[in-house]
Amino acid sequence: MTTVxxxxxxxxxxxxxxxxxxxxxxxxxxxxx
Amino acid sequence: MYAPHFxxxxxxxxxxxxxPLWALLIGAFIPDLLWIALSRIGIEPAQxxxxxxxxxxxxxxxxxxxxxFASAFLRRGKPVFIAIWLAVFSHFLLDFPVHPKRLALAPLxxxxxxxxxLAWGSRPGWLGAINDWWLQAAVLLVLLLVYATAARRNxxxxxxxxxxTFLIGIQLLTLFPCIGY
Numbered sequence: 001m002t003t004v005x006x007x008x009x010x011x012x013x014x015x016x017x018x019x020x021x022x023x024x025x026x027x028x029x030x031x032x033x
Numbered sequence: 034m035y036a037p038h039f040x041x042x043x044x045x046x047x048x049x050x051x052x053p054l055w056a057l058l059i060g061a062f063i064p065d066l067l068w069i070a071l072s073r074i075g076i077e078p079a080q081x082x083x084x085x086x087x088x089x090x091x092x093x094x095x096x097x098x099x100x101x102f103a104s105a106f107l108r109r110g111k112p113v114f115i116a117i118w119l120a121v122f123s124h125f126l127l128d129f130p131v132h133p134k135r136l137a138l139a140p141l142x143x144x145x146x147x148x149x150x151l152a153w154g155s156r157p158g159w160l161g162a163i164n165d166w167w168l169q170a171a172v173l174l175v176l177l178l179v180y181a182t183a184a185r186r187n188x189x190x191x192x193x194x195x196x197x198t199f200l201i202g203i204q205l206l207t208l209f210p211c212i213g214y
Contacts, residue, residue, distance in 0.1 A: 010066075016200075017055075020200075024046070024196060
């Protein structure tokens with residue numbers, strides 16, 4: 001696997017993971033204590 | 034599989050609210066993250082002709098990875114440990130039916146467990162999409178249903194709608210041959 005292919009593979013994981021993480025963040029004031 | 038790995042993390046999050054979602058998402062992809070690293074340095078060739086991922090994807094390897102990664106969250110309690118362990122281990126279960134090569138029991142054993150459905154998965158199925166795409170779509174919908182059911186009880190409808198739409202969109206994107214996964 002080339003470096004470019006490795007970066008593409010990482011982006012295929014990282015970008016959707018970041019989107020899902022931010023979409024599912026608790027709204028301000030709704031964090032569990 | 035691709036999108037179902039994300040959905041597995043969400044489904045587990047729906048049942049274990051204390052587990053951090055970032056850890057579940059990373060956990061669900063840990064075997065692939067290890068595979069990228071090992072493939073980059075030539076230990077696990079990614080080419081179809083000599084594909085090999087026994088170090089990162091075998092049953093024993095994934096169980097060890099799950100235990101190591103989940104142990105980092107042991108202080109947060111047993112439910113969090115179990116949730117994160119399951120997130121990592123779900124990778125093995127989801128890759129079991131269709132994978133470039135049957136999944137191994139453990140590295141160097143030569144014993145293979147996974148179903149050898151790659152040929153079936155690569156064949157065109159309903160509406161021209163390959164069988165593997167339909168299998169992934171079916172698994173994705175089941176996992177999203179589990180996530181949505183649990184999240185609805187927790188009053189998280191906007192996040193559910195956005196996540197479900199996003200993952201179904203990703204699944205649709207994989208219909209295009211240029212989107213490899």
